[in-house]
Amino acid sequence: MSTSYIKYRPLLKTDATHLRSGVMITTDAPVDNNGQGAFFSPTDLAATSLANCMLTVMGIYADQNNLEFTHIECELTKIMAANPRRISEIQIDVKWKTNLAEKEIEKLKKVGLNCPVAKSLHPDIKQNINFSIEKLS
Incomplete structure (x- = not known):
């Protein structure tokens, strides 16, 4: 079964529908590439997918091992390069409040x-990921 259906709509927007759920997302070209920046750009989604995937697989592991996995959030910065225009770096600052033991955290x-997203990105894309961990009180 197909995963999604994507339709282009002027000006520089796309509507992507997830076929299983019916959920739709819209993209727009970024301001620095002729768009309005009204929605995530395709490269924003690619970069953001890294943080989404990281948290998802961490959550799966935590659930499977009866570990508390809450109070975690990320701030992401996507850096673009020119010639060719592409994502050159993804910076993720992970802020995590937890009482897990160091072994579990690691x-x-x-x-x-x-x-999977980290392993799917081209090796030329620098993945700069910083974890800031604070113990819950």
């Missing part, structure tokens, strides 16, 4: 850093 970090 395992979860390893799982996240090796998520």
